[in-house]
Amino acid sequence: MFNKIIDALFFFNRTPQDHYSALKRNIIIIMLLITTLPLATMIIINYFQYKSHLRNQIIAPLFAMADKTRHSFDLFLDQRLAIIRFISTTYNFEDLSNEQNIKKVLISIKKEWSGFVDIGLINGQGDLVSYAGPYSLLGKNYSEQLSFQETQIKGHYISNVFLGFRKYPHIVMAVQHLTDDGQTWILRATIDTDFFDSLISSMGLPRQTDAFLINRDGILQTNSLYYGNTLEKCPLELPRVNFKSNSIEGIDDKNQAIFLVASPFSIASYILVIVWPQSVALQSWYALKTEMIIIFFISLAIIIFAVLKMTHVLITRIKTSDEHRENVLTELQHAQKLSSIGRLSAGVAHEINNPLAIINEKAGLMSDLIELSKDFNEKTKFIELTDAILNSVKRCKKITHRLLGFSKRIDIKIEPININHIIHEVLDFLEKDILYRKIEINLLLSESLASIHSDQGLIQQILVNLLTNAFAAVEEYGRVEIETHNLTDGRIILKISDNGCGIPKDVIKNIFDPFFTTKKEKGTGLGLSITYGIIKKLGGEISVSSKPGEGSVFSIELPDKPTELEVNNE
């Protein structure tokens, strides 16, 4: 299944150009997917992990702060309740009914404890019996009020905040007292809420953070920085709280994302609320997020660049190697074609040679007989005719021998050969070309040239290739020089020089490279790489020196015997 997908992606029958661009496209897509998917996955996972981690880190201190502050509030209220309770147990109903006494009590607790505004005594029927404080409440009946009823049931009561005298926010605390004879009375005190504000401001809240108290109906019990003043309705939605602190993330009335922690009082029906705008709380997170995004996009850019570059290099390499393979194939086909032609012509030449030998002898005999016979009519004519036949046979002989000499052999046959002799043969073969192009051939062949062991056919091929190149390099009336002489150790050297166009420097260093072609040379002969290969096979060396515009010299050194091939042949 996977293989099928791969095949579908990479193997298709279209034009070569389509093939390469499709290959390129698919490699790019696959490499990008393979490299960016894990990166993106990692970034996404990291994103959410960091986010939840940071959120916890941000909310945890808020929780702690809320709990601590709420505890302070609880402690304060509890203390005040304890004071009232202490008074109720220290004094009896009669003591407190006396206005002088109750005023004394108020003065002494005001001296010791902050926040107390007034104090009042209520009997079991809800009537305010005595009162010390700035209001004139004496005689007021509380029996119908919720606070009275709640105090009767719970034993104590803490009210919501209300605006009292001088428009200051206050709360009311009440404690029930049971006498030994079963009578019940209530001591009631009003306390201002300055302490609330000072406690909140001592919390050490982070910047732009709001903290305030609300009651269970959502009415503000203290002033809030952003969400209204005391006794106004708080616009925020609160989480459900019963006994434990709780938090939510939400949006406030100004459409700002916020963290909200709510902590309920155990002693009163207040809730401490801390509100922290997310934009402030998450500043470090936003910085991290930005860094992550920047890193992601930089990595992405590097990956894309690398993938594109690598794919380009890869495709170029594939393309070049395909082209090289094609060139080599073409050369191979060409060589095989030449080899087939060689074998065919050798066969034909051999078959023709025998009848040619017979014609030669028959015509020779005719000529002999005519010469021996007495004069007869047209004798000279006959002699001319037989001579013409013999001459034609000679021409044919030359052709068949040339063809046979050039028969290509697939197996290398090492035999003693004379290079000078082969040079003459090859020049005979190229005679037409030389004449047609009016090339001057200078032969500087050593008469004492040692014969070497090599393959005649291959040496012929080398000579044909190099001479064809030399002829191509020179213009009409150009000069090609062939030189041979002995070296030490039975080696010989063969030099082919021309006065042609020469070879540029950048080409010369690659000239024997097995895969090197200059486009304009395409299709002219077997190429120098094959010549190089043959010379190497025969244990020889080839070198070239050239000056552009002045000509080139190819020097070939051949050993007495090609060492590598000796074993194969014997």
Added chain:
Amino acid sequence: MNNQHINILLIDDEIEFISTLAERLEIRGYTSKIAEDGESGIRMLANESFDIAILDLMMPGLNGLDTLRQIKTIDDTLPVILLTGHGSTKDGMEGMRLGAFDFLMKPLDINELLQKIKLALSESQKGGHE
């Protein structure tokens, strides 16, 4: 030198060729005998004395080089001129190594052949005297 006394053995499977060549040699005064293959050539050589042998290298049955080897075992001094239809000189060279006097390419140039025969005979005579 009188050609009449010179007995030439021609060994070649191509009868049209060899018979005509024999006739041409006889016109020039030589005595020539024809053998159509290597075996009969060797047989003839065993029964009769020849001054020189002309041997084709390309023959069916016993080939030219093997025939040459056997000739040399019978008469080491007999000069042998080899004929070859091949462009390759390899067999010719091998023949030379085995003791042939020279080798010529088919189709023959009659004058070249006559010259080689004379040369071979004069050399063998020299050798004989020594």
